[in-house]
Amino acid sequence: MIKIQKTAWEKMVSHVEGTFPKEGCGLMIGSDGVVAEAVPLPNAYTGPQEDFFVIDPKDLHRVDQESRQRGLDVLGVFHSHPDCDAYFSKRDLEHSCPWFSYVVLSIKKGRFDHANSYRPDFDQTEAPKEELIYG
């Protein structure tokens, strides 16, 4: 289960609505399965960003270091699927990492539609859905 506090959730939604029709992404930090803060990050993919995102490892490294200093953990990653449902796609799975929760936000015509959270496995073959509470 992952719980996202209201201010963090609003920041995530407003970030990925802003990047529409491109995919937006970022990290979620907090502790004990509760996301207290969202950290929007630039989509570092150099190709078409309408259906792909990459988080620059340097950004991840930096956010991880900064949150440790504040006693917080990186709990997960969020990204958007513009004009597409919030399922865990083949590409998501191929690039997934089992250490994090993956929150996928479906943005339809520029507005938030729905969201799901997934926990990928080690072999990148499966990503079971987990309970997502936000707002």
Place this chain on the structure above:
Amino acid sequence: MAKILIPTPLRQFADKKDSVQLPGSTVGEVLKSLTGQYSELRRHLYNDEGKLRSFVNVYVNDEDIRYLNKEATPLTDGDTVSIVPSIAGGSAGVAAPPAPPATLSKDEILRYSRHLIMPEVGMEGQLKLKAAKVALIGTGGLGAPLGMYLAAAGIGRIGLVDFDVVDFTNLQRQVIHGTKDVGKKKLDSAAETMLDINPYVEIDRHEVALTSENALDILKDYDIVVDGTDNFPTRYLVNDACVLLKKPNVYGSIFRFEGQATIFAYPGGPCYRCLYPEPPPPGLVPSCAEGGVLGILPGTVGLIQATETVKLILGIGEPLIGRLVLYDALAMRFRELKLRRNPECPVCGDHPTITKLIDYQEFCGIPTQTHEEKPMDGDIEPTEVKAKIDRGDRFVLIDVREPHEYQICNIPQAKLIPLGDLPKRVNELNSADEIIAHCKSGMRSAKAVDFLKQAGFKKVRNMKGGILAWSDKVDPSVPKY
């Protein structure tokens, strides 16, 4: 000696430490010390072959080791090694069709009105459907509802593969064909119905049996393959061809009152061989012609396949990948099994051993045509059986079908002993008698003959072609089923 920073999610496996000092003169050595000290970390960082997992990036200070000397990158005292997962992903339109046509005509807009007013489909989705190309293997039980609904939904191009002719036994379930179509090629009959439903659909007719020689060539032009076949060799053929072509295989199968459906061969997902690495021995799993099928069943299962096909094209909802839906019509229950890609799978695994199409008849243990034509030892023609009856020869004719089949039609002289009951009723037979066994088409009675021979009966023969051949060659008043 180097300092390793442990990423948050892994600290629970490293005594909750956020960094450790470990000996080693290269990145590889330091990581080896790390996993030596905290063994649980090994499976997080390395796969079964001992390679760093694909999502693991290692940095020395600010440099990614992929751009240095990989795991052989040297370290000096004071260096910091960071483990940073790579994070990427994306929606990746499924089987993304090429640029959709710009518009729909006024007539098409009217036709697809109920799709267009749903935001999940809309104009954009309907144009995707129009741009999509779907191959439909078989226009029988599953192919019938599939063909009709995919045409109605407005799939732009549908390739039909079939070489059969419509017969009366098809009409109980293959609703794409009508009574007037009996004797017609299924391809023509199906295409006619589909074009009547929707003249805007383009239909390719492939009047061939799908084989290892032609499958890749036929299927390569389509985005999605829908399997409506009813036999194991073709199922494995379609599966392997889809894996090789990297095209999703929307699968369905039916038997009596039960059906299954899933999507195979979706890149990253499981394939048919991950579920069934080997075919069953020939004859073990009866076909619909042998075991029967509830006429409505292929409707239900075919429409699950049609739904998944349309969802894949539109990119909506949760596709049936890695999940096998099991449908039981009698209980009226749906269940779901999780399927996983098998990394050892010979065709879709990490190190595939099957990289081109093989001989699927041989793989499924089915004898080739020349074998079948050789008269089987101990076969007897129905006409000869009839002559023996007429002459009043002393022999025992046994019918090894099921009682409900006996009720459909029978040979009056025959004694009914269903194949499954034969072992416990074998004492009703006398090994001194001449015995002839028959069933519907000769398969089950051949097994009965084998059984009796092993039980010590010497004079046992199989009536070739079963009661179907009896109807053809001896008594046309006997109904065929």
